[in-house]
Amino acid sequence: EPEVTQTPSHQVTQMGQEVILRCVPISNHLYFYWYRQILGQKVEFLVSFYNNEISEKSEIFDDQFSVERPDGSNFTLKIRSTKLEDSAMYFCASRSTEGYEQYFGPGTRLTVT
């Protein structure tokens, strides 16, 4: 069964450093998403991406964040200058054009020290 994959599973970085979180969505999906879950809090939407552009973003998704689909398979989330409060589990999701359900990857735990 096709699945969304994410790398790395855990990333530790120092405050102020740039990080890139990587995702490989399900191959025939065209809608891509990033969500995050700060420990003990709700899963929160960050951004959706379709047709090589951002279709929707939340207030959290400020200028420090960017997304990219650098090739036909990867979808990345970049945080330019990490802050302590960026520590969270980051989930990538994708969906097809036929359905409304989103399929999630296993997540990347980002720890900013």
Added chain:
Amino acid sequence: AQSVTQPDIHITVSEGASLELRCNYSYGATPYLFWYVQSPGQGLQLLLKYFSGDTLVQGIKGFEAEFKRSQSSFNLRKPSVHWSDAAEYFCAVRPKAAGNKLTFGGGTRVLVKP
């Protein structure tokens, strides 16, 4: 404001007993409704979804959910719980009219006693 509420933070249930997890939403119109499960160290797995039609929907792992428009609820049920059902369960909604994003409830952690 649009919101999703899961009133129970923790539920403990004995193996073999039934389980019901509550989800209430506050939206202008009936949204698309989903339940996801997150096992320890795992991602979010889709259990089931409701878009329209029959208000009782079946999902994977023996779960079902019932949509009740009058109560703005979408409760998840399982008749007989297995130890492997110990996990965190999230209700999520997406408006039909516009937008893509899922809005999640706070989650319910289920513990299964032997």
